[in-house]
Amino acid sequence: MLILMASCTSYQVNRQLKDIESYIQDRPDSALTVLEDIDRTTLRSKRNKAHHALLHAMALDKNYINVTEDSLARTALEYFDRRGSMKYKARALYYLGLSKYYDQKYSDAIIFFTQSEDVSRESLDSLYLAFSLVGQADVYNQIYNDSEEIDCLNEAVKIFQTLSKDYYEYATKSRLGDAYIGCNDFVSSERILSELLDNNKYDNLYALTLNRYAYLQMVKEPQDPELASKYYSLANEEYAGNLMTIRDYWAWATSLSMSGEKEAADALVDELLNIDTSYVSNYWLY
Numbered sequence: 001m002l003i004l005m006a007s008c009t010s011y012q013v014n015r016q017l018k019d020i021e022s023y024i025q026d027r028p029d030s031a032l033t034v035l036e037d038i039d040r041t042t043l044r045s046k047r048n049k050a051h052h053a054l055l056h057a058m059a060l061d062k063n064y065i066n067v068t069e070d071s072l073a074r075t076a077l078e079y080f081d082r083r084g085s086m087k088y089k090a091r092a093l094y095y096l097g098l099s100k101y102y103d104q105k106y107s108d109a110i111i112f113f114t115q116s117e118d119v120s121r122e123s124l125d126s127l128y129l130a131f132s133l134v135g136q137a138d139v140y141n142q143i144y145n146d147s148e149e150i151d152c153l154n155e156a157v158k159i160f161q162t163l164s165k166d167y168y169e170y171a172t173k174s175r176l177g178d179a180y181i182g183c184n185d186f187v188s189s190e191r192i193l194s195e196l197l198d199n200n201k202y203d204n205l206y207a208l209t210l211n212r213y214a215y216l217q218m219v220k221e222p223q224d225p226e227l228a229s230k231y232y233s234l235a236n237e238e239y240a241g242n243l244m245t246i247r248d249y250w251a252w253a254t255s256l257s258m259s260g261e262k263e264a265a266d267a268l269v270d271e272l273l274n275i276d277t278s279y280v281s282n283y284w285l286y
Contacts, residue, residue, distance in 0.1 A: 013038070013042050013043060013048050013052075014045075014047075014048055014051075016034075016038070017048065017051045017052060017055060020034055020035060020055055021051075021055060024055060024058055024059060024062065025062070028058075028059050028062035028063050029063055031055065031058075031059045031062075032056075032059035032060065032063050035052065035055055035056050035059055036056075038052065046079050047079060047083075047084065049075060049079070050075055050076045050078070050079030050080055050084070050088075050092075051076075051088070053071075053072040053073070053075035053076045054072070054073075054076035054080070054088060054091060054092055054095070056072050057072040057073050057076065057092075057095040057098075057099075058091070058095065060072075061095065061098060066102045067098075067099055067102060068099055068102045068103040069099060070096055070099040070100065070103075072095070073092050073093075073095040073096035073098075073099055074096065076088065076091075076092035076095070077089065077092035077093060077096060080092050085123070086119055086122060086123035086125075087120070087123045087125040087128065089119050089123075090116050090119035090120040090123055090125050090128050090129075090132070091116070091125075091128050093112050093113075093115045093116035093119060093132075094112070094113065094116040094120075094128055094131055094132050094135065096112045097109045097110075097111075097112030097113040097115075097116060097132070097135050098135060100112060101113075101135065101138060101139060104142075106139045106142055106143060109135070109139050110136060110139045113132050113135040113136045113139065114132075114136065116128065116131075116132040116135070117129060117132040117133060117136070120132055126159050126162065126163055127159075127163060127165070129159060130155075130156040130159040130160055130163075130165075130168065130172075131156075133152040133153070133155050133156040133159075134152065134153065134156050134172060134175075136148070136152045137149045137150075137152040137153045137156070137175065137179070140152065141179070141182075144182075146179060146182045146183035147183065149179050149182075150176065150179050150180065150183065153172055153175055153176040153179055154176065156168075156172050157169060157172050157173055157176060160172060166201075167202060167205070170196060170199065170201070170202055170205050171202075171205050173192055173195075173196055174192075174193070174196055174205055174208055174209045174212060176192055177189045177192040177193040177196070177209070177212055177213075177216075178212045180192065181212070181215065181216055181219060186216060186219075186220035186221075189212075189216050189220075190216060190220070193209055193212055193213040193216060194213065196209045197209060197210070197213060203239065204242065204243065206239075207235055207238075207239040207242045207243050208243050210231050210232075210234060210235040210239070211231075211232070211235055211243060211244050211245070211248045213231055214227075214228045214229075214230075214231035214232045214235065214248070214251070214252070214255075215228070215247065215248055215251050217231070217255070218251040218254060218255055219251075223258070225254070225255040225256075225258035225259050226255075226259050228251065228252070228255035229252065229255040229256055229259050229261070232244075232248065232251070232252040232255065236252075246272070246275075246276050246278065246280055246281075247280055249268065249272055250272060250276075250280060250281060250283075250284035251284065252268065253265045253268040253269050253272065253284065254284050256268065269285075
């Protein structure tokens with residue numbers, strides 16, 4: 001009886017985890033709530049423990065919760081490394097890389113992202129192949145390797161297009177436009193970002209794109225401070241400055257000054273000097 005009861009419980013948990021996996025992409029908040037409510041004592045089998053850990057790592061990420069602790073991904077990888085679907089192994093490697101990235105251990109992160117890429121290609125898991133490429137691009141961005149970052153983002157964009165993942169395609173294109181600024185390819189950046197500005201379907205991504213396009217106007221040659229000021233003002237008015245970085249605020253202040261709005265520029269600079277101690281301020285103050 002005990003064996004039958006344990007087997008029945010394990011089967012029910014297995015079905016519940018599969019159900020959660022079916023909607024985790026579209027409703028990650030609901031998935032996270034259900035996963036955290038599951039009684040851990042019912043996760044008796046190694047497979048259910050690994051599957052639960054993988055889904056938990058996935059749900060946290062999709063709810064924009066950055067996790068530096070790697071225990072969930074490692075629990076999943078320890079099981080799926082030798083048994084189960086290869087796509088789960090690829091995903092466990094991806095989330096392990098993500099935890100290392102958030103922990104700023106970039107040399108470890110790039111290893112796990114690259115391994116995830118290899119296994120994703122082998123298992124034909126296109127979605128996580130694209131995610132692993134974006135993960136690599138994130139690392140390359142941190143270590144100022146613009147060419148590798150751009151290569152990874154370009155391939156990821158093509159995959160998201162093939163999968164009709166519009167949100168991810170838009171987000172990656174916006175990242176790509178910013179990456180081209182980093183390597184001074186302002187023509188490519190202008191082409192991508194201006195195209196994205198015709199689509200404001202995703203508020204948070206549109207706000208990011210506004211900021212990036214405005215910043216482009218201040219670093220390209222010739223500069224266009226009036227256009228930069230216009231788009232920064234729009235981002236501030238429509239999205240309350242959401243996702244503007246320190247570099248954006250400095251570029252905005254400079255654009256205001258160059259456009260003749262000295263009082264507004266000085267007021268913004270006074271605020272920035274109270275919070276920014278980075279080297280970025282020296283460039284824009286000059």
